Amino acid sequence: MRLAGRISAAIEVLTEVEQRHRPVSEALKAWGFAHRFAGAGDRAAIGNLVYDALRRRQSHAQAMQSDAPRALVLSVVVRDWGEPAEALANSFTDDRHAPEPITETEMEALRRADGPAVPDVPEWLQPSLERALGSEWIAEMQAMAERPPLDLRVNTLKSSVERVANSLKRFSPQSTDIAPTGLRLPAGQRDSRTPNVTTDEGYQKGWFEIQDQGSQIVSLLAGAQPGEQVLDLCAGGGGKTLAMAAAMDNRGQIFAHDSDRSRLAPIYDRLKRSGVRNAQVRPPEPEALDDLAGRMDRVLIDAPCTGTGTWRRRPDTKWKLSTEQLQLRVAEQQAILDAAVASLKPGGTLVYITCSLLPEENADQVADFHRRHEGFEDLNLKHVWTSYLNGDFRGLDMPHGLLLTPLRTGTDGFYIAALKRTATR
Numbered sequence: 001m002r003l004a005g006r007i008s009a010a011i012e013v014l015t016e017v018e019q020r021h022r023p024v025s026e027a028l029k030a031w032g033f034a035h036r037f038a039g040a041g042d043r044a045a046i047g048n049l050v051y052d053a054l055r056r057r058q059s060h061a062q063a064m065q066s067d068a069p070r071a072l073v074l075s076v077v078v079r080d081w082g083e084p085a086e087a088l089a090n091s092f093t094d095d096r097h098a099p100e101p102i103t104e105t106e107m108e109a110l111r112r113a114d115g116p117a118v119p120d121v122p123e124w125l126q127p128s129l130e131r132a133l134g135s136e137w138i139a140e141m142q143a144m145a146e147r148p149p150l151d152l153r154v155n156t157l158k159s160s161v162e163r164v165a166n167s168l169k170r171f172s173p174q175s176t177d178i179a180p181t182g183l184r185l186p187a188g189q190r191d192s193r194t195p196n197v198t199t200d201e202g203y204q205k206g207w208f209e210i211q212d213q214g215s216q217i218v219s220l221l222a223g224a225q226p227g228e229q230v231l232d233l234c235a236g237g238g239g240k241t242l243a244m245a246a247a248m249d250n251r252g253q254i255f256a257h258d259s260d261r262s263r264l265a266p267i268y269d270r271l272k273r274s275g276v277r278n279a280q281v282r283p284p285e286p287e288a289l290d291d292l293a294g295r296m297d298r299v300l301i302d303a304p305c306t307g308t309g310t311w312r313r314r315p316d317t318k319w320k321l322s323t324e325q326l327q328l329r330v331a332e333q334q335a336i337l338d339a340a341v342a343s344l345k346p347g348g349t350l351v352y353i354t355c356s357l358l359p360e361e362n363a364d365q366v367a368d369f370h371r372r373h374e375g376f377e378d379l380n381l382k383h384v385w386t387s388y389l390n391g392d393f394r395g396l397d398m399p400h401g402l403l404l405t406p407l408r409t410g411t412d413g414f415y416i417a418a419l420k421r422t423a424t425r
């Protein structure tokens with residue numbers, strides 16, 4: 001397929017996403033099934049067009065004075081991909097897969113210079129984002145509208161950064177600047193394909209995991225030490241469990257629990273592949289955690305959240321988020337925080353993480369926890385940053401914890417707070 005045909009397909013997929021509220025990944029998969037002639041390069045290019053349109057949906061809609069899928073995709077090709085408007089219009093004339101010819105009004109909109117930067121986030125979330133990010137909030141949201149890199153965490157239980165870098169040298173990986181055992185494959189441009197590193201022999205052998213540098217950083221700041229008893233209360237597929245097991249050098253014990261059996265399902269294979277020997281999976285059963293009461297040195301809550309910190313990867317979710325969903329997540333987080341206390345031993349540490357930038361899910365949530373529970377003291381994670389990570393603290397200092405952001409740390413957005421239980425009971 002040539003560019004014009006790919007544009008046609010992207011308009012079709014984006015229409016499906018916008019009108020039928022389908023997740024992008026699902027709509028792209030359905031398009032692929034219905035168009036088996038399309039190659040991997042076509043699919044990647046179509047995906048890039050759709051995701052790029054959603055990342056800067058508001059900017060493109062403003063420039064085109066239309067938020068129709070066709071207007072958004074044409075704007076991406078000219079504004080983000082740098083295709084000259086005239087050449088694009090000409091390419092439509094001799095391609096039978098091309099969309100309808102570009103109109104004079106569209107040409108004018110495509111030639112128009114960009115207006116002042118718009119934040120590319122829903123209006124109702126702007127006060128919360130501004131409260132979290134202060135004067136940097138617009139620049140942060142611009143960074144959040146960029147394509148993300150592909151980050152890998154080297155599994156030190158099985159390999160080394162040098163060995164993995166060598167095994168992936170065809171992709172020119174770079175060392176991550178903050179996480180000490182991370183490698184980064186920078187985001188591509190235009191129609192480039194994200195490398196499929198999971199087919200690499202090193203991945204099959206458990207030498208590395210795909211994990212955003214932000215997630216690697218908070219996994220280390222969680223501070224799990226060799227020999228400790230750790231409960232990973234919302235373990236899901238085990239991204240943090242695996243990272244903590246490596247930090248603990250397979251010593252001590254991690255109990256990996258999740259309330260959703262299907263979210264937990266991948267963890268068994270991942271633990272095996274990674275050579276983790278100090279993790280025990282605790283599936284959701286009525287008494288699954290009873291024997292851990294008062295015994296844990298550390299309880300990690302990687303909380304269910306709105307995922308506002310991951311908008312670079314899942315830009316469709318930013319336009320779908322509702323106040324009801326936010327309220328629901330806040331209520332879930334509160335219940336999980338309260339439930340976590342039972343497993344902590346006196347002197348133990350409660351670590352609270354979200355991949356959200358919203359204060360309602362972060363600092364406000366921890367402040368409310370303190371109001372409900374006496375005998376917890378905030379640990380200063382800024383001070384321990386240099387013990388676990390490269391360079392000086394670069395995140396944002398927040399009440400009770402700290403925030404990682406695309407602009408500050410070049411990562412997904414994450415909040416982390418660590419609370420030490422000082423009371424004896």
Ligand SMILES: C[S@@+](CC[C@H](N)C(=O)[O-])C[C@H]1O[C@@H](n2cnc3c(N)ncnc32)[C@H](O)[C@@H]1O
Nearest residue numbers: 234235236238239240258259260263302303304
């Ligand atoms: C952010 S995800 C966890 C990601 C995972 N820790 C990782 O690093 O791959 C949040 C998880 O919380 C789980 N969850 C939601 N409510 C829960 C509850 N009440 N108790 C335990 N887990 C819960 C969800 O099923 C989901 O898997």
